[in-house]
Amino acid sequence: MNNSETQRNGIGVYFAVYVVILLIAALQIMLAYQHVDTSRTLLRMLSLAIVQAGLAVLFFMHMRSERRILAMTLIPVTIFVLLMMNMIWTDSFRILHSITGSG
Amino acid sequence: MSQSEIALPHSGVQGEPSPFAIVSKKLGMWLFIISDAVTFGAMLFSYGYVRNASTDWPHPFKFSPSIVNVMFMTFVLVTSSLTVLLGLRAANRGNKRSAVGWIGATVALGILFAALHVREWLSLIHEGVGMFHNPWGAPLFGASFFAITGLHLLHVVSGVLILTVVAIGYYRARYSTEDIEIWALYWHFVDLVWMFVVPFVYLLSVAK
Numbered sequence: 001m002n003n004s005e006t007q008r009n010g011i012g013v014y015f016a017v018y019v020v021i022l023l024i025a026a027l028q029i030m031l032a033y034q035h036v037d038t039s040r041t042l043l044r045m046l047s048l049a050i051v052q053a054g055l056a057v058l059f060f061m062h063m064r065s066e067r068r069i070l071a072m073t074l075i076p077v078t079i080f081v082l083l084m085m086n087m088i089w090t091d092s093f094r095i096l097h098s099i100t101g102s103g
Numbered sequence: 104m105s106q107s108e109i110a111l112p113h114s115g116v117q118g119e120p121s122p123f124a125i126v127s128k129k130l131g132m133w134l135f136i137i138s139d140a141v142t143f144g145a146m147l148f149s150y151g152y153v154r155n156a157s158t159d160w161p162h163p164f165k166f167s168p169s170i171v172n173v174m175f176m177t178f179v180l181v182t183s184s185l186t187v188l189l190g191l192r193a194a195n196r197g198n199k200r201s202a203v204g205w206i207g208a209t210v211a212l213g214i215l216f217a218a219l220h221v222r223e224w225l226s227l228i229h230e231g232v233g234m235f236h237n238p239w240g241a242p243l244f245g246a247s248f249f250a251i252t253g254l255h256l257l258h259v260v261s262g263v264l265i266l267t268v269v270a271i272g273y274y275r276a277r278y279s280t281e282d283i284e285i286w287a288l289y290w291h292f293v294d295l296v297w298m299f300v301v302p303f304v305y306l307l308s309v310a311k
Contacts, residue, residue, distance in 0.1 A: 025174070060184050
């Protein structure tokens, strides 16, 4: 963040982001009580959490006012590592199927 | 060119300018945040692994008191992100007293969050949840719940302590606005992690 960044971003911008993050949190709670299957609820919750996190990184952590190369250095590798962790699911389903006797 | 020639401040030796145009300690904080994000990511993935492989995962979180408590904790933590921003804004304007006041408010909110978290833990422990047993089902529920929320709580407590030290140091002119900015980044990260902990750990296990 430039030193003038917090001056340029008026309190209004921060307050608007703050309200949106809280509204998304409220929406997540409403979603939790809908009678929808877990995988669909998980997808919706994850999407909303990513939007919340994106707002926090861009506005609260001022990533949008940093040089683009900083974001391009840090974010893709983090996403790549997190995506690679998805390889655990096959083993998780293997255990589940061995318990239930299906598949 | 040796490393010392590149990065000697006030030595008159000009190295290459930083491609990121930020001070090295801020880059260090960003790198820490990225590595910590991956740590939390790994913990949430392992939680998902255990939960998916279980046929009797408990749904113990009743709307009252658990979810109401979590809603209040979220409000407190997100509000503390706003107060630390206001502290940084005041510091950038050179208003020392106001900056310390807002960071003090952030610390107070962090302490409140930790107290609410401990209350939530005690309530679950009182219901019989331990690391490897609980009255409802999959025995690893307790271990994964306490590990994830415990690591987050450790970050909150660390943040409270560090922000206190930085605020006092800033007031005594030992630390600069830059230091407030760097630790504000950390505090926002703690808030960001909570945005993933709440839906995955609490909201997907509500008692309906």
